[in-house]
Amino acid sequence: MNAVSPALVQRATLFWNRHKWSYFFVLPSTLLFILFIVYPLFQAFLLSFQDVGLRRAEWVGLKNFEFLFNSTLFHKSLLNTFVYAFFVVVSWTTSSLVVAVLLQPFSNWVRAVFRGAFYLPYVSSVVVISLVWLWIFQPDFGFLNYILGLLGIPRVLWLQDPNIALWSIVLSTIVIIPGTGVVIYSAALGAIPTEYYDAAEVEGANAFHRLRFITFPLLKPTTLYLVVIYTIAGFQIFERVYVMTGGGPVNSTMTLVQLIYRTAFSDFNYGRASAIALVLFAIIALFSFLQFRVLSSDYEY
Amino acid sequence: MAAKSVPYAELTTLRKRYNRRRLDISKLLVLILLTTMAVVSLFPLYWIFATALTPAASTVKIPPELIPANPTLDNFFEIAKAGGTTTLHLPFVDEPLHIQRVWLWLFNTALYAVISMVIHLVFDSMAAYALAKRRFPGARPLFWLILAAIMIPPQVTLIPLFFLVRDMGLNNTFQGLLLPGLADVIGIFLLKQFMQTIPSELEEAARIDGASEWQIYRLVIMPLSIPALAVTAIFAFQRYWNNFLWPLVITHNPDLFTLQVGLSYIQNGEFGTNYGLLMSGAALAALPMIAVFFAFQRYFVQGLRIGAVKG
Known part of the structure; x- marks a missing residue:
């Protein structure tokens, strides 16, 4: 016989009464999360x-992985994606830091105007931005060849x-100052106590020294955050390629996500496309992990 | 050094005065440099609107018109034609509705973005409240899972999601477009970070006063979270308005397209080299987001900061 002991029933009732609301609050999000993220990840x-x-x-x-290992197109896409991500991360991190540092001494409203100006290009979709670059790059009547x-x-x-x-695709990405980075760096710069600079000035540190020994070290956590999100964004490049070149000419701009899209939805080889997606996932996970290890900070302030 | 020490406050004023005197040349140069960078950054956006307002014949000439000499809205009418016309049978209306698809795309995009945003606000805030304020078995693992999920590139789950939605019979439907996006977890994270800063005494006071758990969420936590909810709403709206890959994969019927997909559809068609027309489409897609940005600028800045604080 399998009589449930009354003590157990009592404990279960108590548990239910105490926690039912908590589970009710997380239920919708958790169900969606399991159905549309956890399960598809497992399926991938x-x-x-x-x-x-x-x-x-x-x-x-x-x-599938063997095929990718021997596929020159896959190697090409991998290389292109790395090249793109590398230039985007280096250039975006640097330019947003430079702009934020240059903006710092100005009054609040000047800073707000510039932050707005640098952020504005990022509110429209990459598809929209890629379309205008297609026009700027147009060989006969495009603006760039005119200049x-x-x-x-x-x-x-x-x-x-x-x-x-x-x-050209790299260029179209890096000439635009990344507004996100400028806003985040500006916030971090504003949070550094001015006493540090005052003390350094009293000790005779010049502007370069103050940047090198106070600003940069204290910005390290911010830099880490930006490097990680820009790396993730860089590796995921798709819309620019899809709109501007479709991966061509002769696959010279093929990137991993464009290849995933083409393999799955033009060639209908879903298994192979999933394998590429997993490689992309592994690369992003590996890089995020490495960046955390290398850049993670031991400064506290 | 035991020389005469300068009081700290005086040092600060001295430095300010010194900086003000030094302002002129170096600050001016920096301002010019920053302005140049801003002009370059904003140029593509400007060029969308300038080209969209330029008559088609004037877009294919050298030199290009930096400021449209004869501004016109013709391109907007042209793109409305280029998207084609469709006939809708609306419920409760006997007459079939003939409509240019471009306006339908605008409507689809708005509907997609607004519904996603509203559902995210409700579900994300509920989950965030439980994770930030309530202790229950499984809370920590759930939070860590959510945090890890932020790292998963959406392309990894793209194909299985496509299969799942197809097997649910929702391929090429609005529900299929909408549903998978609702599993986005970034809003939960953002709201949880904010709700943690709300003093717990407020909830406890409400509980002693006899408020139900739902009332505490609805009448105590939600009103206090309005700034964070605004941020979540704006970012969600932007994310779905601008989303491309999923709508591209799941919609095949041109009547279901979002603006972004419709634009790439026109670009791949016979009007793919008519840049005046394409730019007017780009302007249509960009304008609502630009308006949202100017209306809620401070929330964009706040949102980026909350996101970055996690470090």
Whole structure:
């Protein structure tokens, strides 16, 4: 017989009465989270070991990864993604820091105006921004070739030349000062106590010394945060490529996400696309982890 | 050194006076540099609107018109035609509605963004309240799972999500477009960080006064969280208004497109090289976000700071 002991019933009732509201509050989000994040993530692993097409699904072990390992297109996409991410992270982190430091001495309203100006380009979608760059890069009537023409430089096939296209996409990303970084760095700069600078000044430190030995070390946690989010964003580059080049010419701008999209939704090779997605996931996870290890700070203030 | 020490307050005023005198040349140069960078950063955005207002014939000439000489709204009418027309059968209305698709895209995008935003505000704030203020078994693991989920690139779950939604019979439907986005966890994190700063005495006082748990959430926590809710709402609206990959994958019927997908659809069609027309579409997609930005600028700044504090 399996009689439930009264003590257990009592404890369960007590537990239920004490916690039912907590579980009620987290229930909707948790269900959505399990259904649309945890379960698909689990499925992504399973799919990457299968040959999945429109009407087939077959377990193939590591075949997808083997294929990627030998695929020159995959290598090319990997390299392009790294190149893009590298330049974006280095340039965005540097330029937002420089702008934030330059802005610091100005009055509040000047800072607010500039912060707004630098943030404004980031409120519209990447699709919109990519469309206008497509127009700026247009070989015959585009704005950039017009400017080069004024300087006597022959026109450049920004997006049509396989040797240049990737660099054009990089250029379109890095010439825009990242508003997010400027806002976040400005906030962090504002939080550094002025006494530190006063003390350093009394000790005879010049402006460079104050930057080098006070500002930069104290900004380290902010830098870490920005480097991590920019790395993640950089590796996920898709819309710019999709709109401006579609991965071409001759795959010269193919990136990982563009390749995932094409493999899945043009070639209908879902298993292989999932394998690429997992590689992307692994790279992002690895880099986030490494950056935390290298840059994580032992300063407290 | 035991020389005459300068009081701290006096030192600060001295430094301020010194800085003010030094302002002129170096500060002016920095201002010019910053302005140049701002002009370059804003140029693409400006160029969208300048080209959109330029007559089609004038966009294909050298030199380009930096300021439209004969501004016109023609491009906006052209893109409305380029998107094609469709017929809708609305409930409770006998007459079928003929509408240019571009306006339908605008409507779809707004509906998608607003519904996602509202559901996120309700569900995210409920979860955030429980995680920030209530102790219950499983709270910590749940929070860590959510934090880890922020790191998962959306492309990783894209294909399984597509299968899942397809198997639910929702491929190429508005529900299919909407549902998976509701699992976004960033809002929970943002709101939890904020709600932790609300003093617990307020809840306890309400509890002693006999408020139910729902009333505490609804009448104590929610009103005090308005700044954080505003931030969550604006970021959610922006995220869904601008979303591209998921709408691209899940909508195939042009009547269901969002503006972003519709734009890339027009760009891939016969009007793909008519830049005046494309820029007017880009302007349509950009304008609402720009308006939101100017209306709620301080919340954007606040939101970025809350996000960055986690460090």
